[in-house]
Structures are given as structure tokens and as C-alpha cells.
Amino acid sequence: MKIIMLGAPGAGKGTQAKKIAEKYEIPHISTGDIFRANIKNNTELGKKAKAYMDQGLLVPDELTLELIMDRFEQPDCKNGYVLDGFPRTIPQAEALTKALSENSEKIDFAVNVEVPDESIVERMSGRRACLNCGGTYHIIFNPSKKEGICDKCSSELVLREDDKPETVSKRLKVYHDQTQPLIDYYRGQNVLREVDGTKEVSEVFDGIINILEA
Numbered sequence: 001m002k003i004i005m006l007g008a009p010g011a012g013k014g015t016q017a018k019k020i021a022e023k024y025e026i027p028h029i030s031t032g033d034i035f036r037a038n039i040k041n042n043t044e045l046g047k048k049a050k051a052y053m054d055q056g057l058l059v060p061d062e063l064t065l066e067l068i069m070d071r072f073e074q075p076d077c078k079n080g081y082v083l084d085g086f087p088r089t090i091p092q093a094e095a096l097t098k099a100l101s102e103n104s105e106k107i108d109f110a111v112n113v114e115v116p117d118e119s120i121v122e123r124m125s126g127r128r129a130c131l132n133c134g135g136t137y138h139i140i141f142n143p144s145k146k147e148g149i150c151d152k153c154s155s156e157l158v159l160r161e162d163d164k165p166e167t168v169s170k171r172l173k174v175y176h177d178q179t180q181p182l183i184d185y186y187r188g189q190n191v192l193r194e195v196d197g198t199k200e201v202s203e204v205f206d207g208i209i210n211i212l213e214a
């Protein structure tokens with residue numbers, strides 16, 4: 001199964017993608033997590049990506065596409081994947097459609113997690129992220145068992161650099177300008193499905209499972 005998670009920054013794409021990946025035993029591929037791991041390890045890619053990410057801007061398509069196409073070559077992708085944060089622009093979506101169609105493949109579902117902008121800033125300021133395994137928590141809505149420590153890999157949790165309120169507003173603007181058009185793009189491919197992302201994490205997940213198993 002090949003699934004794309006769509007939605008604004010902070011809509012819960014990563015939270016839900018992790019749960020989908022566990023249930024269906026497919027990899028969770030988050031371009032944001034891959035960039036953050038590169039920044040943490042101070043790689044060339046990380047240095048390039050950081051300059052954009054810290055400002056709330058998108059990393060250029062060329063860099064992102066190179067990275068994701070390499071990732072698709074990994075053997076764990078053979079039974080599908082859940083994409084989180086990719087594609088994020090029309091050119092990225094077109095490149096993905098083209099790469100898949102060359103192997104007579106296609107996306108099964110693009111799940112749009114809908115959350116109004118007003119709720120986003122509150123979610124971001126309380127988010128805590130694991131830079132090691134990509135785990136995502138919220139100090140109130142989805143706390144880790146031990147404060148500041150990842151449940152899965154015991155690494156330290158951090159507040160992301162780009163979760164400051166002023167950067168969040170910029171990311172929301174970039175989302176509306178560059179990423180929201182993908183909703184119509186995937187509607188046109190008849191794979192768009194929508195879920196109400198304002199409900200509790202487990203209810204949102206149940207909604208997604210209903211979609212995937214309909």
C-alpha cells in the first residue's frame with residue numbers, strides 16, 4: 001500500500017503516519033525527519049537544508065527529490081510506504097507520479113488531515129520531537145511516558161527549531177501557497193480522502209483505518 005499524508009504543518013501527519021506504518025508494517029518516510037537527522041549529523045545535505053528549514057521555507061525540489069528517489073530504492077519500500085511531508089509542491093507530486101508510472105505503480109490513498117490554522121500554533125508550541133527515531137509527542141495531548149524522553153528509543157526529546165510561533169506562521173503561509181494545491185491534484189487522481197484532524201489521536205487513526213480498509 002502506498003499512502004501520502006497531506007495536511008498543514010502540525011496537523012498530525014507524523015503522529016498518524018507512525019501508527020499506520022506500525023499497523024501495516026510498511027516504512028514511514030518523512031522528508032522532514034530525514035533532513036533533521038542530516039542536520040543533527042552535520043552532513044552536507046543537512047547544512048543545505050537547515051538554511052531553509054530554520055526560516056520556515058521549503059528545501060528546493062531538486063535536493064528533496066534526489067533524497068526521496070534514493071530512499072525509494074531501499075528494499076523495505078517493496079511493499080509500499082507511508083509518505084509524510086512529501087510531496088509538498090506540484091513539481092514534487094508530478095515527479096512522484098512519473099517515477100511510479102514508469103514501474104506501472106500508483107499511489108493508493110492521499111489522506112488529508114484537516115486542522116484549522118488556529119489550532120496549529122497551540123499544537124506546535126507543545127510538541128516535543130525525537131531527533132533519533134522521529135517520535136512525536138505533545139506535552140498535553142500526547143505526552144511521553146517519562147518527561148523529555150522518547151518512549152521508543154529513550155533519546156532526549158527537543159522542541160524543534162522551526163516550532164517558534166513566528167516560524168510557524170511562515171510555515172503555514174508556505175503550506176497554503178505551495179502545498180495546499182496538492183489536495184486538488186490528488187482529488188483529480190481519485191485518491192484523495194479527508195479526515196477530521198481535530199479529534200483525539202486515536203479517533204483520527206480510526207478514521208484513517210476506515211478509509212484504508214473501505
Ligand code: AP5
Binds near residue numbers: 032087123139162198
Ligand atoms: P516536516 O517535518 O514535514 O514538518 P511539517 O509539515 O511542518 O509538519 P510537522 O512535522 O510540523 O507536523 P505534523 O503534521 O507531522 O504533525 P505532528 O504529528 O508532529 O518538515 C519540516 C521542514 O522540512 C519544512 O518546513 C521544510 O523546510 C522541510 N521539508 C520537509 N519535507 C520537504 C519537502 N518535501 N520539500 C521541501 N521541503 C521539505 O503533530 C503536531 C503536534 O500535535 C505534536 O505535538 C502532536 O503530538 C500533536 N498532535 C498530533 N495529533 C493530535 C491530535 N489529534 N490532537 C491533539 N494533538 C495532536
Ligand code: MG
Binds near residue numbers: 030
Ligand atoms: Mg511531522
